[in-house]
Amino acid sequence: MHRILPKSLRNGHHEDQNNDASPPQQNYSETKNENPSTVKHRESEKHAIAHWEDQKRPLSPSQITIDPSKKPVGHSNKHLRCQDFELLKTLGTGTFARVWLARLANPKEGDEDKVFALKILRKVDVIRLKQVEHVRNERNILAMVAGHPFITTMIASFQDHDTLYMLLDYCPGGEVFSYLRRARRFNEPTSQFYAAEICLIIEFLHESEGIAYRDLKPENILIDAEGHLKLVDFGFAKKVDDRETYTLCGTPEYLAPEVIRNTGHGCAVDWWAFGILIYEFLVGQPPFWDQNPMKIYEQIVDGHLRFPPAMTPAARSIISGLCTVDISKRLGNISGGAARVKSHEWFKNINWDDIYYRRVKGPIVPHLRGPADTRNFDEYEDEPEERSPYTKELRDKWEKEFENF
Template sequence: MAAVVHKLLHHGHGHGHHSSSDAPTSSHDRQNSDMERALENEKRGLAHWEDHKRPLSPGEVCANPEDKPVGYSSNVFTQDTFELVKTLGTGTFARVWLVRFKNPKLEERDQVFALKILRKVDVIRLKQVEHVRNERNVLASVAGHPFITTMIASFQDHDSLYMLLDYCPGGEVFSYLRRARRFNEPTSQFYAAEIVLILEYLHEREGVAYRDLKPENILIDAEGHLKLVDFGFAKKVENRETYTLCGTPEYLAPEVIRNTGHGTAVDWWAFGILVYEFLVGQPPFWDQNPMKIYEQIVEGRVRFPSAMSPDARDLISGLCTVDTSKRLGNIKGGAGAVKSHAWFRNIDWEALYNRKVNGPIVPHLRGPADTRNFDEYEPEPENREVYSQEMSEKWGEFFKDF
């Protein structure tokens, strides 16, 4: 449990069941009551975080996860702590649930979270062990950033790995973009600016390449701000090159397709594609056949609609530059050069980081647990492969810091 939360909590106010003084307590009872007390403490720390949810400054976000109120590894939470309400999303080896505490107290009734459950068997079978560890570690290191999904805590049991995340009831930016066909310039600038702050933090503070920037991975929270989710491809690259082919065809940078080694610059390319898609309604490179998309990307000729403003064209051209040594965001000045671009001249970066600027689209919600912005999903399949003792002996070590 994070040290900060310990400081916030008054110990000794646990709600463990104390036995009457004359009845001897068994060690089992004592253990149970200790666990209950620890759980109450952890829940109280969480309530405190929820009440004061303010953006941590970049320096605070950078702190060791064990010293932050969020992003820690919990040995108190279990799946049994939570009631699974509804599936919010599924992937090849994970399912995300809307959850709340089981038997909530009055003050916990409105507290809901997203719980990402990853089955160890599937993670191993699909060779995702490294990706999952990267995801957990990156989320722990960035927890508390105003525009990145907050991993509150991670934990595990014999079969599964869990990440408890804040719930973004607005759903994907993608669905709003599809409904609106395209965003106007002020809306596009607002969302783009929040993404610049995310990339600046990931690249310059953490040395992390996100590698999967696209509208489907950007959610809208209750106040209309963005939250970047799904860090499965994120990787701490610092100044090294990496070679894994990953991402979504329309958003891949030329150096990923050419497999010449890539770093954080891939995110600035994808960011250019994203700004184009916000303003136009579709990405600049598109074809039914992915190979044709790749050819267009490597050639790197962006065609702009005549209605697009000169500043927007200039920004996108600077970002979607095939030569990484000339790519905006990757040249001298880094993210600062992007922030000082004319297209962002109306952005107050300080106010934006502190969430003092209102989001252009604020979702209509019936309450904290509203799920109307998420699709319906099939129930989980029955009779799934079991995580055996043999697997546990071979792989347990890889998950130990979860």
């Protein structure tokens, strides 16, 4: 019998779950004395947001990598305010952020069913937890990659005097982790389909943008309304290009050996995690696991993979190639890069153009009652009423760090 790990044991170092879901206090005083020009700009922005999907289509990598300010999505918005949205339900929480299902306040006729995921981050919490750089990285990287078919789309970002906001597309299917837990394991065609979409994400991040994602796992992969994947939570993503970085971050079962050894790591960590992910899709649990994280680390550094007898030779081959301790021999990191992964025999039935342009139907299409259906997300308790204030002292010291958010 295969074991699906409790989600609480799989959280990354940045994701301690808290249990706090009523809307935050919204400050309406800012809008009372707005001049007509500002109001007109805000209404224009709200209309553009309501209809951003009208032109939605998978952009080619070269179209995605243009200046974010020239794209219809991914830009910093100086006119939007939290009160432009009605917050409906909490979709997820973290140590310093909460994601809400939101729709436009006072929508125009025909826009009533347009919903979004609104990520809200309190500046004081971001500062207290020393996450300023991570939050800025996440916002800037999401702007860079906006338009990719399998990465969550940041439609816009904005802020007010004490809070940061990222408006994202809503993926009503919920986490791949939940489907894997229910199914116990995925069959090979399902695993290949999901792995192919993820492979295209990694290829784009590495080869078009020089970005290491660094937290690949089923909990960070959502399913959209059409059954395709969307990678979310770019809090650990970093533009590294050909350099090495030394931050210990990620989730124990998915950490690459070079991260554990702290010898410096780069984009190759994502190919290791990709191999772990394929293994978990096919088997139902990752190859390296123990109640004690230190035991997990020992197993990873040792790098000895055990395969169930029923796993096909091609699956064993690609996982072994990806989960190679020596990064100079790791599939994806060797000459040829992602092309070598895509040409592996395990993917021989994949038409990569059809996958990228979403011409292939997803193996799991969520059953939804409507655009705002939240049945695939957990319930959360209310936010605490007491919040630390963003004082003038903090503002004077830190506000410049958020000026382009």
